[in-house]
Amino acid sequence: MDEHTRSDQIIEDYLGDLRDALRTVNPRSTKEFVAEIEQHISEGRTTFEPGDEVGLRNLLERIGSPTALANELKENEPPRTVSAMDRATPWLIIFGGFAFGFGWLVGLYGLWSSKTWRIWDKLLGTFIWPGGLFGTFYFYLFIPSTGGTACSGLRGAGQTAPTLICSHGITTLPHGLQFLIGFVVVAAPIFVSVRLSSVLSRGYADPWNSHSIRVVRSGRSTSTSVRVGWIVIGLMVLIFAIFALTLH
């Protein structure tokens, strides 16, 4: 391995160790921090010959051990405040649907207006399932009447016409599959709610929400995520209204 490549390997190893040490730190801070350290190394390398391994090791030593840097970054993180809305959101997402769907919609607003969750968590919270556990019950009410129908005819003694016994929707599926679908349908919103709570307790902010995708308009900053959230909430209200009408 030539000297220059060896230097590159030493730097890659150092940055790899740094990323590992930063795993428990807010990812929003770490991305920028690692970029700063990379830049520092690039600048530092211009002060000695490209193949000077001793010079490089001295530079990395001066920058500090990955563990020390991770600790420093943690110390400098601003104290985190969790709003009441953030705390309530996972509960509203899972149980809010039982309050005539309204509670879930409030939870949806909390989810999309918060910087705590990433876009994927927001999408999970929205679409699995609309209405939370209430959506699950709705699924059981709604699906059997929309799925396939299987009927079998039985002719009893003295009967001229057979009696039709029909089963609907997922009840036509094999028992194992029925159980699996039932389990997934119930477990999925619970899993999503637990995940939202877990992200909340970790306290990672949403880089998608708070970096460059922010529109400043007449002194107020409006996050794109919040606007997308309003559109999603609007769509959900519409879907709820259509479902409610179909029930009648």
Added chain:
Amino acid sequence: MCNMVVGGTEKLLAQMRRGAIEYCVLALLQSEDHYGFEITRQLSEADGLVTSEGTVYPLLTRLRNDGLVDTYWQESNEGPPRRYYRITTNGKRALKLFIDQWARFRDSVDDILSRGK
């Protein structure tokens, strides 16, 4: 027990150092804008101020988040573009306040400590 006391003192010193460095950075930026590498090098040249150069970057981020400095990118002849740090009006105000208080604080502490000798 003794180790706990020493550990507490070390933690306090680390916090004091961290607090003081922020104003040292502001003081460096008051005369001219600097990029990160320059700032860390100047701080690490001062005895006992910085334990490792990399630890200055989280402080720079905090100063920026607090609105005491802002940043801009500038092309460099020696490599990739550099992020320059510039002191803001709030930063200048904070530095002035610190300088006023620091002299009084330092003199008072020195005075009390010298009595214990």
